Amino acid sequence: METNAARLQESMEEMARIGATPGGGVHRLTLSDADREARDLFARWSKEAGLSVTVDEMGNMFARRQGTDESAPPVMTGSHLDSVPNGGRFDGALGVLAALEVVRSLNDAGTPTRHPIEIVNWTNEEGPRFPPSMLGSGVFAGAFQRDFAYSIQDATGKKFFDELERIGYLGDLPCRRRPIAAYVELHIEQGPALITEGKQIGVVEGIRGLTWLRITMKGERDHAGPTPMHMRRDALAGAARAISAVREIPGKLHPDLVATVGEVNVSPNAINVIPGQVTFSVDIRHEDESILKRAEELVLQAAKDAAGWEGLDMEVDRIGGSSPMPFDAWITATIDDACMKEGCSSLRMWSAAGHDARYAADLCPTAMIFTPSVGGKSHAEDELTTWEDVFMGCRILGRTILSLAQQS
Ligand SMILES: [Zn+2]
Structure with missing residues (x-):
């Protein structure tokens, strides 16, 4: 199948003008005016391509190309058009617009498919405005309740429901699971593996598991001057030992394991006070459940040892x-x-990053296709995938969709 590289590039560039930032990125927060504009453009293009566009009660958009067998469930593909604050122009938009290019190309060639093809634009994939992320696909798959999503407020107190209604994307289609033949999502890698290995396409075998812990160490707050060292129970000294140990655990356990302490709260956080309490986060990721579990055990053991060494209580x-x-x-x-x-x-x-495909995988056979991210960068204005790699990603998506949509 032939796809039109110039048309895809033009569409990507036109979409990137919506919410464009001076640094070359996009700022299209979920349910903002820029999100509405992006949705309107996607809807217009979809209708021009002869697709029927429906919107569900979470604002998820589905653009459907009829199949020859209307009793066959659709092959679904797509991604998201929202972005993180001052994000990149490829994250999400690539998956939606490459899917549109695939459908436009099938139309050009007059190629029918047995299964219908549905292009999806999931609501609130990113999540910084209305956490948690992957909310639209999460409600669709049954991981979250619709009314929970409706009640989420942004930092200024605006409700998800009100903003969805305001931008005109509160649809009437129920947001719940329905038969889908297969789901494929094209996305930028967002990490350095493809660039480092010199490969053009990532065939994604799954989404890594994730464990989030919050560890609190309690010692005794006291004066930093008169208190002799041997009498101290310094919560930060204990936490620092534990944090150093967390940094060492992946190296001992598995090359693909990652562990991060990204958040530390020290109380009272004052120069002349021995810290009485410290809370820190731990983020651990791996694709093998047993290694993830073992890593968690090692983290907890290291924290326990560190707390014991300093005479701290731990939660x-x-x-x-x-x-x-x-x-x-x-x-x-x-x-x-x-x-x-x-x-x-x-x-x-x-x-290693979450995607809507994680929830789709609960519903139907699913996989993802990755394109290289220059410098491994994303969620940044200078996020980049070369046009050559964008076009190859689109061609691979096209072949995959066509093959799946012809299955009996
Ligand atoms: Zn994304």
């Missing part, structure tokens, strides 16, 4: 997480096959 909250989500072997094999036919290099890999 642990498991504040969140998700288990690893392996993708479907049939879909990844279909993507491999597309890479072979296009003669492009590819790498099997796991995603």
Whole structure:
């Protein structure tokens, strides 16, 4: 199948003008005026391509191309048009607009498919304005209640529901699971693996699991001058030992394991006071549940040792997480096959970032296609995927969708 590189580039560039920032990125927060404009443009293009556009009660948009067998469930593809504050122009938009290019190309060639093809624009993939992220796909898959989503407020007190209504994207289609034949999402990698390995396409085998802990160490607040060293129970000294240990754990356990302490709260955080209490976060990610569990045990043991050494009390909250989500072997094999036919290099890999595909994988056979991120950068204005890689990603998506949509 032939896709039109120039048309895809033009569409990407036109979309990037909505919410454009001086630094070359986009600022399209969920349910903002810029988000509405992006949605309007996607809807107009979809209708011009002969697709029927529906919107559900979470604002998720579905642009559908009829199949020859209307009893067959759709093959779904797409991503998101919202962005983080001052984000990049490829994150999300690539998956939606490459899917549109695939459908436009099928139209040009007059190629029917057995399954309908639906392009989805998920609401609130990113989440900084209305946390948590992946809210639209999460409600669709049943991971969150619709009314919970409606009640979420942004930092200025505006409610998700009110903003959804205000921008005109409160649809009447129920947001709930329905039969889908397969889901494929094209996305930028957002990490350095493809660039480092010199490969053009990432065949994503799953989304890594994630464990979030919050550890509190309690010592004794006292004067930094008169208190002799041997009498201290310094919560920060204990926490610092634990944090150093967390940094060492991945190196001992597995090369693909990552562990991060990104947040520390010290009380009272004053120069002449021995810290009485410290709370810090731990973020651990890996694709193997057993390694994730082992890493958590090692973190807790290290924290316990550090607390014991300083005579501290310790509390642990498991504040969140998700288990690893392996993708479907049939879909990844279909993507491999597309890479072979296009003669492009590819790498099997796991995603360390979350995507709507994680929730889609609860519903139907799912996988993702990654394109290289220059410098491994994303969620930044200078996020970049070369046009050559964008076009290859679109061709691989096209071959994959066509193959899935013709399955009996
Ligand atoms: Zn994204």
